Amino acid sequence: MLETSARLLRLLSLLQAHRDWSGADLADRLGVTPRTVRRDVDRLRELGYPVNASPGTGGGYQLGAGAELPPLLLDDDEAVAVAVGLRTAAGQGIEGIGETSVRALAKLEQVLPGRLRRRVSALNAFTVPMLRGPQSSAVDPALLTALANLCRDAERLRFEYSDHGGTATRRTVEPHRLVCSERRWYLVAWDLDRDDWRTFRVDRITPKPPHGPRFTPRTPPAEDLAAYVSRGVSTRAYASHALVRLLVPIEEATERISPSAGQLEADGPDACLLRTGAASLDVMVVHVMLTGFEFEVLEPAELTEAIRTARDRLARSLARAEASPRPVRDGADRTPGTRSGSSAGS
Secondary structure, eight states: OHHHHHHHHHHHHHHHHOSOBOHHHHHHHHTSOHHHHHHHHHHHHHTTOOEEEEOSTTOEEEEOOOSSOOOOOOOHHHHHHHHHHHHHGGGGTBTTHHHHHHHHHHHHHHHSOHHHHHHHHHHHHSOOOOOOSOOTTOBOHHHHHHHHHHHHHTBOEEEEEEOTTSOEEEEEEEEEEEEEOSSOEEEEEEETTTTEEEEEEGGGEEEOSOOOOBOOOOOOSOSOHHHHHHHIIIIITSSEEEEEEESSOHHHHHHHOOTTTOEEEEOSTTOEEEEEEESSHHHHHHHHHTTOSOEEEEEOHHHHHHHHHHHHHHHHHHHHHHHSOOOOOTTTTSOTTOOTTOOTTO
16 A cells, blocks of 8 residues: 555656656556556546546646645755745746745745754745845746746747837747846747747737647757857847957856856956947947956957047046146035045945
8 A cells, every 4th residue: 555655646746747648658657557557547536636638649647737736746855945946036036926935935834844844944044035126027927837838838829029119029939948047037939930049038028829839849049048048138139249358267257247248258267258249339348348357359349449439538538627627615525425534334
């Protein structure tokens, strides 16, 4: 009986992990015969789990939606990982997820064994989320779930997409993966009308069902989709592109330059390459200067000329200021909001 119960739990775990299973695949995973799989599926149904079965060569078993949520089967590390994810979800730009995460975390703690409850409680007590201000691109969690399901099930997605200027277009795509940066979510998908891969900001997507039909997934545009999206949002999306050599180790540059601001590549132990984009070369000058690092321009040559123009403009401004100094009024050199004799950092 104990062996049968353990096998039922294993079967339920497999059904939760994947949408479609053939009887032969389940039998192979469980080390039993297809007939035993059918009996175990019947036992799960008797226990109230809605396991659907479809006949034919393309058929199989699926765990359907029921009146109650089936228990999730998690090992120790998975349970702690879920707690970590719930705790930090508020900082990921998902609209309304903070309160929902707290409720879900409370439910999780109720069913955790004591050894894991102590680990999660410590995490809860000694972790403080650090938000970077209001999230202007918050995403509806229901939309993220819907997109993830379409990626998983390889179903076409129809939606209305608003570009940076607010112009809306209709799109039909084959969704592949969701990619999350520190502040935004992106969908990597094959655009059927443009016959090419595209990256879409999820907060600008408005689904227009019905979706489908199902499709055969294509080879993705890159093995490293995070790097692929980084190139798109930091370089390809802009009119001006540049390759700059920063005279600092890549570890130091990574602390200051996010993937959405440019791509970094090591260039020896004391330097790295930055590939980035901007709306214009003038903006690029400011962008590179704001990294705060010494640098040299590798391409394009026009960026060097733009830097020279900016240097001359700044030099003329300094010369005018030195030629006609203005008297400093009493208190004008004080930092606003501070009292005389106090420092801004006190």
